[in-house]
Amino acid sequence: MITDFKSLGIIFGLIAWCVMIALLLTSFYKDKLNMTYSKWRLLHIVLSVVFISTALWHVIDLGRHMNEIMILFIFLLVCISVYQLGKLYFSKNYKKEKVL
Incomplete structure (x- = not known):
């Protein structure tokens, strides 16, 4: 076996892949799911934050070239991304686009 599951990095990588597949499937089959647009959008927000985390x-955990500065840089980019996602979807000025 190439890797083992003793590292949390491997487990979280597999969880990220599963969540990414869930995002893909719920995007392609959103019309066949029995949920409103706002519930589907909330599901995508939650899945996106779980995937990013x-x-x-x-x-x-597993990066070969990770040092403290790079970790801080990536963490800062993720925080900015999550903030922008929340700002976009939870602002009062956000208008729903019409779904075809």
């Missing part, structure tokens, strides 16, 4: 843990 688990992928970040995986990269930091």
Whole structure:
């Protein structure tokens, strides 16, 4: 076997892959799911944050070229991304686009 599951980085990497596949499937089959647009959008927000968090843990834990400055840089980028996602979806000025 190439790797073992003793490292949390491996486990979080596998979780990130599963969540990414869930994001893909719920995007392609959103019309066939029995949920409103706002519930589907909330599901995507939650899945995106889970994906970003688990992928970040995986990269930091298993990254070959990770040092303190790079970890801080990646963490800062993720925080900015999550903030922008929240700002976009939870602002009062956000208008739903019409779904075809």
